[in-house]
Amino acid sequence: MRTDDMLASHPGAAGDTALLARAIDALAECAQACTTCADACLAEEMVAELRRCIRTDLDCADVCATTLRLLSRQTGTDDALVRAQLQACVVACRTCGDECESHAEMHEHCRVCAEACRACEKVCTELLTTMA
Amino acid sequence: MRTDDMLASHPGAAGDTALLARAIDALAECAQACTTCADACLAEEMVAELRRCIRTDLDCADVCATTLRLLSRQTGTDDALVRAQLQACVVACRTCGDECESHAEMHEHCRVCAEACRACEKVCTELLTTMA
Amino acid sequence: MRTDDMLASHPGAAGDTALLARAIDALAECAQACTTCADACLAEEMVAELRRCIRTDLDCADVCATTLRLLSRQTGTDDALVRAQLQACVVACRTCGDECESHAEMHEHCRVCAEACRACEKVCTELLTTMA
Amino acid sequence: MRTDDMLASHPGAAGDTALLARAIDALAECAQACTTCADACLAEEMVAELRRCIRTDLDCADVCATTLRLLSRQTGTDDALVRAQLQACVVACRTCGDECESHAEMHEHCRVCAEACRACEKVCTELLTTMA
Numbered sequence: 001m002r003t004d005d006m007l008a009s010h011p012g013a014a015g016d017t018a019l020l021a022r023a024i025d026a027l028a029e030c031a032q033a034c035t036t037c038a039d040a041c042l043a044e045e046m047v048a049e050l051r052r053c054i055r056t057d058l059d060c061a062d063v064c065a066t067t068l069r070l071l072s073r074q075t076g077t078d079d080a081l082v083r084a085q086l087q088a089c090v091v092a093c094r095t096c097g098d099e100c101e102s103h104a105e106m107h108e109h110c111r112v113c114a115e116a117c118r119a120c121e122k123v124c125t126e127l128l129t130t131m132a
Numbered sequence: 133m134r135t136d137d138m139l140a141s142h143p144g145a146a147g148d149t150a151l152l153a154r155a156i157d158a159l160a161e162c163a164q165a166c167t168t169c170a171d172a173c174l175a176e177e178m179v180a181e182l183r184r185c186i187r188t189d190l191d192c193a194d195v196c197a198t199t200l201r202l203l204s205r206q207t208g209t210d211d212a213l214v215r216a217q218l219q220a221c222v223v224a225c226r227t228c229g230d231e232c233e234s235h236a237e238m239h240e241h242c243r244v245c246a247e248a249c250r251a252c253e254k255v256c257t258e259l260l261t262t263m264a
Numbered sequence: 265m266r267t268d269d270m271l272a273s274h275p276g277a278a279g280d281t282a283l284l285a286r287a288i289d290a291l292a293e294c295a296q297a298c299t300t301c302a303d304a305c306l307a308e309e310m311v312a313e314l315r316r317c318i319r320t321d322l323d324c325a326d327v328c329a330t331t332l333r334l335l336s337r338q339t340g341t342d343d344a345l346v347r348a349q350l351q352a353c354v355v356a357c358r359t360c361g362d363e364c365e366s367h368a369e370m371h372e373h374c375r376v377c378a379e380a381c382r383a384c385e386k387v388c389t390e391l392l393t394t395m396a
Numbered sequence: 397m398r399t400d401d402m403l404a405s406h407p408g409a410a411g412d413t414a415l416l417a418r419a420i421d422a423l424a425e426c427a428q429a430c431t432t433c434a435d436a437c438l439a440e441e442m443v444a445e446l447r448r449c450i451r452t453d454l455d456c457a458d459v460c461a462t463t464l465r466l467l468s469r470q471t472g473t474d475d476a477l478v479r480a481q482l483q484a485c486v487v488a489c490r491t492c493g494d495e496c497e498s499h500a501e502m503h504e505h506c507r508v509c510a511e512a513c514r515a516c517e518k519v520c521t522e523l524l525t526t527m528a
Contacts, residue, residue: 002425002428002429002508002511002512003428003432005504005508006428006429006432006433006436006505006508006509007432009436009503009504009505009507009508010432010435010436010439010505011436011439011440012436012439024428028424028428029398032398032399032402032420032424032464032468033398033402035464035465035468035469036399036402036403036406036468036469036470037402039319039406039468039469039470039471040402040405040406040407040408040470040471042315042318042319042471043315043406043407043408043470043471044407045312047311047312047315048309048311048312051207051208051306051307051311052207052208054306055205055207055208055209055303055306056208056210056213058201058205058322059201059202059205059210059213062198062201062202063198063202063213063217065198065461066194066195066197066198068428068431069190069191069194069431070191070194070195072428072431072432072435073187073190073191073431073432073435074432074435074436074439075183075184075187075435075436075438075439076183076184076187076188077187078188078191078223078227080223080227081188081191081195081220081223081224081227084216084219084220084223084224085195085220085224087216087219087220088213088216088217088219088220091210091212091213091216092213092216092217095210095212095213107405108401108405109402109405109406111405112398112401112402112405113402115398116398134293134296134297134376134379134380135296135300137372137376138296138297138300138301138304138373138376138377139300141304141371141372141373141375141376142300142303142304142307142373143304143307143308144304144307156296160292160296161266164266164267164270164288164292164332164336165266165270167332167333167336167337168267168270168271168274168336168337168338169270171274171336171337171338171339171451172270172273172274172275172276172338172339174339174447174450174451175274175275175276175338175339175447176275177444179443179444179447180441180443180444183438183439183443186438187435187438190454197329200296200299201299204296204299204300204303205299205300205303206300206303206304206307207303207304207306207307239273240269240273241270241273241274243273244266244269244270244273245270247266248266315471315472316471316472319469319471319472319473320472320474320477322465322469323465323466323469323474323477326462326465326466327462327466327477327481329462330458330459330461330462333454333455333458334455334458334459337451337454337455339447339448339451340447340448340451340452341451342452342455342487342491344487344491345452345455345459345484345487345488345491348480348483348484348487348488349459349484349488351480351483351484352477352480352481352483352484355474355476355477355480356477356480356481359474359476359477
């Protein structure tokens, strides 16, 4: 990702953007993994048993995509909004990570997606801590 | 909007979906108003003074679009996630409504957008109360 | 929708924005209908037979949401891009309308969604004609 | 990116997914670069001269995000729709790449963003060729 370069070249770039760049990349990976996992679940023979997994995947993909947008902007940031959206994102990643993990032994796409959710939850939580 | 018809025809539709439909419609209106308001601010001669307004418009449009997606789904809903996303949405609408309102006398698009933000904040808050 | 008011208050508003406002509203309705239809299909007992419907719903919702964003902006518009995106949107609405229509007698949500897709395809086609 | 792993674990994965994975990653990078570039332009002193750049950035980010969603799905794919959306994406990337390139010497974020647009346009064009 060119995330680091983009953030560093921003006229409002402030100090250490490494954590921010890691969060943005993790959000992009998680959004993509969740979109593909929902679609892969849909293609499974046992799709009827994967309804909740598809739902949490779709929600998590949307929430991560929006959180990524907010974090990619540095101009006139409202910290309270970024915090609230990060909190929603942590819930989305945890919920989806738990759900995918419960199918991880049966479906490789759920295993990989759970990993992406865990990684994303972790870095978003870290970012929230620095904003406290 | 066909929102009522869509929700009513959902196999998992539960009881009174009127409030939900109102929230979905308000979110769609707010997302559209914010997208157009950001673009209208960009076209104003005094664009340099409208930076923060453009930023909150863009954030609010993204947050509303994602909240709308979550509320449009009824299958395997995770209440904690919906609540967290609604809370972020209330913050986004309040922040953007305040910002737009401060330019409302000078820019009609900010006045209309502030109204859409207020209406959206109100119905999301109402929905949050019923979920408590 | 406040779509008319928003477009009219844009400093770059040009002449007749009525068709544009109708297109924007139809896109918002279609995106919402498709998101809910995908979720309603997911909740049906015969979900395994509705895989393709869920897929076209999800694609159509995403394509309409992006087309709506482009049409909501009036500053520095690139006509070739708007045209190309409208063309993709017409394909998305036709594909999804056809798919949903084939289940319309069995699933009311597919019937309503097919209507929203048809209406959206029609107004996007109309808009494309005026841009030719 | 875990894009390769996700695509490979999809029950409908067909043969060589390497090009598809490259396209998905390029789309994610381009969407993120455009979102940050729009925001960086907004923070520049000469924002009034960057209006068109901000507009093409916002459009390109939205178009790439939707194209990424479509390519991430493999179930019940409609080739005509994927092709039409890829064509719109090629136009978006070319338009935004041209615009950003014209400011590349003055703004590093425009230079990096132009690179991301060019890379994305290239791989989307390549993908279109294989679908012909």
